[in-house]
Amino acid sequence: YVFGKKKATEVAHLIWKRVIQNGDTVIDATCGNGYDTLAMLKMVADKSGRGRVYGIDIQGDALKSTASLLDESVTLKEKELVKLFSICHSRMEEIVPENSPVRLVAFNLGYLPGGDKRITTVSETTQLALEAAKKILIPGGLISLVVYVGHPGGMEELETVEAFASGLSVSNWICCKFQMLNRPLAPALVLLFKREVAETQ
Numbered sequence: 550y551v552f553g554k555k556k557a558t559e560v561a562h563l564i565w566k567r568v569i570q571n572g573d574t575v576i577d578a579t580c581g582n583g584y585d586t587l588a589m590l591k592m593v594a595d596k597s598g599r600g601r602v603y604g605i606d607i608q609g610d611a612l613k614s615t616a617s618l619l620d621e622s623v624t625l626k627e628k629e630l631v632k633l634f635s636i637c638h639s640r641m642e643e644i645v646p647e648n649s650p651v652r653l654v655a656f657n658l659g660y661l662p663g664g665d666k667r668i669t670t671v672s673e674t675t676q677l678a679l680e681a682a683k684k685i686l687i688p689g690g691l692i693s694l695v696v697y698v699g700h701p702g703g704m705e706e707l708e709t710v711e712a713f714a715s716g717l718s719v720s721n722w723i724c725c726k727f728q729m730l731n732r733p734l735a736p737a738l739v740l741l742f743k744r745e746v747a748e749t750q
């Protein structure tokens with residue numbers, strides 16, 4: 550089933566569904582037009598009003614677009630579970646309340662579709678954001694990244710992500726990458742699972 554999906558984002562959503570539980574706290578580190586934020590909200594929202602999605606984007610236009618997608622797609626009560634922040638994702642620790650059990654931090658790197666293609670995520674802040682995500686993620690959680698290699702800087706960013714993943718301890722993390730071998734310019738999906746219990750080596 551997973552392999553029948555053509556897009557890295559679709560594969561990512563299927564995997565998130567296996568990880569996220571109702572009532573969880575999750576972070577969309579690159580809201581863009583809000584499709585990932587919406588998918589996450591559907592996964593965390595429960596009837597008693599638990600579940601939080603912290604959405605981040607450096608562009609105000611992206612957050613506006615995310616807010617209108619939510620207005621069209623969810624109830625007011627559900628929308629209240631989403632908190633949007635116009636900051637760099639390297640600062641994610643500042644917005645999530647201490648001791649919040651963050652089970653997913655998702656990145657969809659690159660530029661805002663339909664927006665200014667010159668404004669893209671960059672390796673340096675992506676690296677800082679990954680370090681922040683690593684700190685706040687609970688055991689059993691996931692850092693998910695869709696990385697576009699077909700635009701300038703994209704391949705370098707994938708190298709940064711891969712270097713970060715390769716440096717994570719084997720006893721605490723399972724790190725893997727999905728890539729379409731017959732579509733070399735298709736986005737890669739990098740998944741960093743934090744183990745529930747550290748393995749003794």
Ligand code: SAM
Pocket residue numbers: 578579580581582583584585586605606607608611636637638639657658659660661662668669670671674
């Ligand atoms: N997930 C989005 C969706 O479903 O529509 C698409 C995300 S888009 C590919 C990447 C987004 O990352 C852009 O909206 C861009 O403004 C944002 N971005 C770039 N650098 C950022 C940074 N340092 N911190 C937070 N967001 C950033």
